Amino acid sequence: MNIEELQKICLEVRRDIIRMLGEAGSGHPGGSLSAVELVVSLYFSVMRQKPQKPDWEDRDRFVLSKGHCCPLLYAVLARCGYFPLEKLLTLRKLGSPLQGHPHNLEVPGIEASTGSLGQGLSIANGIALAGRLDKKSYRVYCLLGDGETDEGQIWEAAMTANHYHLDNLCAIVDRNRLQIDGETKNIMQLEPYNEKWEAFGWKVIEIDGNNLKEISEAYAQAENIKGKPAVIIAHTIKGKGVSYMENRVEWHGKAPKKEEEEKALKELR
Amino acid sequence: MKLKSTRDGYGEALLKLGNENPDVVVLTADLGESTRSHWFKEKFPERFFQIGVAEADMIGTAAGLALSGKIAFVSGFGVFVTGRVWDQLRISVAYSNANVKIGSTHCGITVGADGASHQAIEDIALMRVLPGFTVIVPADALEATRATVAASKIYGPVYLRLGRAPLPIVTEEAEVFTIGKAQLLKEGDDLTVIACGVMVKESLEAAKVLKEKGISARVINLHTIKPIDRKSIINAAKETGAIITAEEHQVMGGMGSAVAEVVMEEYPVPMKRIGILDRFGQSGKPDELMKEYHLTADDIVLEAANILKRK
Ligand SMILES: Cc1ncc(C[n+]2csc(CCOP(=O)(O)OP(=O)(O)O)c2C)c(N)n1
Ligand SMILES: [Mg+2]
Numbered sequence: 001m002n003i004e005e006l007q008k009i010c011l012e013v014r015r016d017i018i019r020m021l022g023e024a025g026s027g028h029p030g031g032s033l034s035a036v037e038l039v040v041s042l043y044f045s046v047m048r049q050k051p052q053k054p055d056w057e058d059r060d061r062f063v064l065s066k067g068h069c070c071p072l073l074y075a076v077l078a079r080c081g082y083f084p085l086e087k088l089l090t091l092r093k094l095g096s097p098l099q100g101h102p103h104n105l106e107v108p109g110i111e112a113s114t115g116s117l118g119q120g121l122s123i124a125n126g127i128a129l130a131g132r133l134d135k136k137s138y139r140v141y142c143l144l145g146d147g148e149t150d151e152g153q154i155w156e157a158a159m160t161a162n163h164y165h166l167d168n169l170c171a172i173v174d175r176n177r178l179q180i181d182g183e184t185k186n187i188m189q190l191e192p193y194n195e196k197w198e199a200f201g202w203k204v205i206e207i208d209g210n211n212l213k214e215i216s217e218a219y220a221q222a223e224n225i226k227g228k229p230a231v232i233i234a235h236t237i238k239g240k241g242v243s244y245m246e247n248r249v250e251w252h253g254k255a256p257k258k259e260e261e262e263k264a265l266k267e268l269r
Numbered sequence: 270m271k272l273k274s275t276r277d278g279y280g281e282a283l284l285k286l287g288n289e290n291p292d293v294v295v296l297t298a299d300l301g302e303s304t305r306s307h308w309f310k311e312k313f314p315e316r317f318f319q320i321g322v323a324e325a326d327m328i329g330t331a332a333g334l335a336l337s338g339k340i341a342f343v344s345g346f347g348v349f350v351t352g353r354v355w356d357q358l359r360i361s362v363a364y365s366n367a368n369v370k371i372g373s374t375h376c377g378i379t380v381g382a383d384g385a386s387h388q389a390i391e392d393i394a395l396m397r398v399l400p401g402f403t404v405i406v407p408a409d410a411l412e413a414t415r416a417t418v419a420a421s422k423i424y425g426p427v428y429l430r431l432g433r434a435p436l437p438i439v440t441e442e443a444e445v446f447t448i449g450k451a452q453l454l455k456e457g458d459d460l461t462v463i464a465c466g467v468m469v470k471e472s473l474e475a476a477k478v479l480k481e482k483g484i485s486a487r488v489i490n491l492h493t494i495k496p497i498d499r500k501s502i503i504n505a506a507k508e509t510g511a512i513i514t515a516e517e518h519q520v521m522g523g524m525g526s527a528v529a530e531v532v533m534e535e536y537p538v539p540m541k542r543i544g545i546l547d548r549f550g551q552s553g554k555p556d557e558l559m560k561e562y563h564l565t566a567d568d569i570v571l572e573a574a575n576i577l578k579r580k
Contacts, residue, residue: 063333104336104365112336113364116356122326123361126333126341129318133294134338153357156326163321 001045003212009044009079010036010212014241015268016075016088022261024092027100030251031145032072034176034209034236041215042141043076051081054108060138061111061127065120066145066174067101068253074098074107082109118151120144121171125160128169139223140169147179150188155200161229162201170222171202171231174209176238178249194233202231209234241268272435275466276374278413279431280305283342283372285414286421287313293421294334296320297344298327303433304344304374324349328357328369335367340421343369347376347389347430355395362426363399370420370427371396377517378545378562379434379467379555388550389430394522396428397495403448404495406430406516406524408469409438412492415446423448432467432517434555439470440490451498457487460573460580461505461512465491465524468515468543468564475569484573494524499531506536511576513541515569517559520544539579541572 013036021027039062043049047060064073071091078085083097090096097106101115112123124142131138148154161169175193177184184190194204203225207214215234222230238252239245242264256264286293287309296318301307310317318334320327324345331341343350350373351358362369376389397404405420405427407413413431420427440452454469455476464472469490476486487509489501505512512532514525525542532540545562559565 112332112367113360116360118325119329119357119361122329122357123333123336125326126330126335127337128333129330130334130337130339133316153323153325153329156321156323157329160320160323160326160330164318 006040006044006212010040011268013040013072013075013079015265017071018242018256018261018264018268020071020075020088020091021255022258023089024255026092026255027071028068028253029245029256030178030238031066031069031174031176033240033242033245034238035069035072035143035174036240037210037212037215038143038172038174038234039072039076041212041219043080045216046219047141048138049080051109054082058136058138061140063111063120063124063127063140063142064102064114065142066117066148067114070102073102077107077109083107117145117148118153121154121157122160124169125157125164125166128166129164131168138168142169142171144171144173145179146173146175146177146184146190147187149173149190158197158200158202165227166229167226169229170219171229173231173233174236175233176236178238178247178252180252182249197231202229204231204233206233207235209236210240243267270437272437273410274433274435275407275410275413275431276305276433278407278410279372279374279417279429280308282414282417283309284312286418287316290340290421292338292340293342294318294339295342295344296327296331298322298324298349300345303346304372306344306372324354325357328354329361331369332361332365332367335369336365341369342372344372344374346387347373347392348387351389351392351395359399363401366401366425368424370429372417372429372431374431375433376430377432377467378550378558379432379517381434381555381558382552384552385549390518390545390550392430393494393516393518393524397527401425402495403427403493405448405493406465407492408466408490409436409440411438411442412440412446415444416492419446419448430466434467436467437470439473449493449496449498451501452490452492453501454490455486455488457485458509459485460576461487461489461509462515462569463489463491463502463505463512463528464515465494467517471564471566472515472569474566475573478566478570479573484577486573491524491528494527497527497531499535502528502531503535506532506538511539511580513543513569513572513576515543515564517564518544520546539576541576543568543572
């Protein structure tokens with residue numbers, strides 16, 4: 001799929017996210033919007049998948065470790081054909097498969113339940129190890145938040161991926177520089193960040209994570225790395241695409257009101 | 270009498286399963302030898318994953334392997350594979366319904382000299398509240414082997430509570446292990462002692478002493494705490510009219526509490542829960558500790574006399 005086509009899908013997905021959150025009255029727009037290009041690019045031009053057969057053995061796997069950003073994943077899955085688009089507006093409602101944080105038993109295409117930060121990379125390691133045992137060529141992708149990498153378990157998992165030379169694994173850090181209580185640098189200093197990952201044995205690829213061209217090059221580069229895992233440090237803008245949300249910490253975890261929703265949808269055209 | 274620990278029974282079962290089922294994988298966090306999972310490692314190195322002293326990561330890795338079709342046995346000390354990683358067990362394993370089995374060794378105070386930090390006495394309580402988890406406490410090494418094999422045959426998370434101390438064998442070699450079906454070890458009609466783990470042996474001894482005193486005690490090995498065998502508990506309440514539970518665990522939230530929940534709802538009779546009373550463990554020899562914490566056959570006999578007065 002070419003860049004213009006991907007861009008169109010990104011726009012639709014951003015509109016989906018805003019409408020879902022508006023309808024739900026709650027949810028996490030900032031980190032959903034920042035990672036749109038990263039996830040759309042994966043699902044529409046990188047990953048091997050069969051939406052009609054979500055448990056296809058040879059599929060590439062995606063683990064959303066930062067589970068609060070599931071509106072993004074739900075929108076992408078629906079647009080790939082995993083389930084009908086109409087379902088999106090049931091987000092966070094009683095009885096909906098689209099739970100406030102992802103539940104693998106409810107939604108086709110969700111590999112593992114997440115929502116408690118810090119756990120997804122370990123799960124991705126396990127999936128990658130199983131792929132190797134089974135002599136499968138599938139690849140495993142795992143999206144992390146930058147604030148999420150405050151968690152010690154992430155660094156345990158980083159060591160494990162290196163120890164087992166998991167070159168079928170690619171982590172992506174949404175480096176939007178914000179978490180709940182403020183800027184990552186004020187909450188918990190992550191820098192020197194690339195050096196941390198490198199010291200843990202990873203190949204680091206640093207990009208503009210809202211730039212589809214850089215993203216697709218990064219995924220291609222990651223796939224060619226042998227003998228070690230790759231991490232894409234993707235610099236993004238939290239709330240990307242909606243002017244009043246961009247880089248604003250208060251838009252981490254609240255839904256737009258009706259007028260705000262309309263304003264956002266006007267901008268996303 | 271030949272003594273053998275339940276962790277040994279677990280390790281032997283893993284070896285057997287390794288031969289029988291290529292989907293079985295085993296993980297540990299720097300405790301391969303202590304958990305007896307190193308026997309599996311020697312035979313099936315490619316299916317054994319050393320994760321280092323990183324229990325949270327071990328649970329997540331096991332979940333990932335399990336969600337990719339493996340039967341993942343996690344082997345570690347009870348304190349470190351329950352409370353320390355409870356949220357990982359809750360979300361990555363239970364909520365994801367991953368086919369992960371927790372081989373939790375060094376449970377209870379019979380751990381001995383290592384003391385409180387290494388004695389898991391809250392684990393049954395922690396594990397039985399997690400939706401979807403099966404919770405099993407084998408009474409001896411033979412039962413541990415059977416339980417481990419049985420755990421591999423059902424889909425979904427299973428918690429196996431195992432011990433370090435060598436114990437006498439109280440079950441039969443040919444016994445069939447059915448998850449969720451309590452084992453009636455001795456008939457009796459004055460009262461019932463429901464026990465699990467090392468307390469099964471103490472209960473059988475207590476029943477002998479009681480018999481000499483003319484008291485007929487039924488003894489049940491409640492090896493599966495969840496799903497609990499409601500029927501045999503209700504029958505015990507109806508037919509014997511008094512129930513004592515005995516476990517090497519905090520009484521709060523443990524096996525006795527699980528039994529009390531059934532009795533209270535279905536057929537209230539006098540009950541007494543024997544277990545650890547809101548204390549931590551400590552260093553000492555296993556038998557010294559069992560005395561100190563009132564977890565012996567004598568303690569069961571004493572409570573039997575008391576409970577009969579309440580009937
Ligand atoms: C273990 C855990 N602790 C706390 C939370 C609450 N929480 C949800 S999102 C979040 C901040 C995450 O920041 P980041 O990873 O940077 O996400 P993004 O900016 O991409 O939204 C926190 C603390 C959680 N979900 N899990
Ligand atoms: Mg962030």
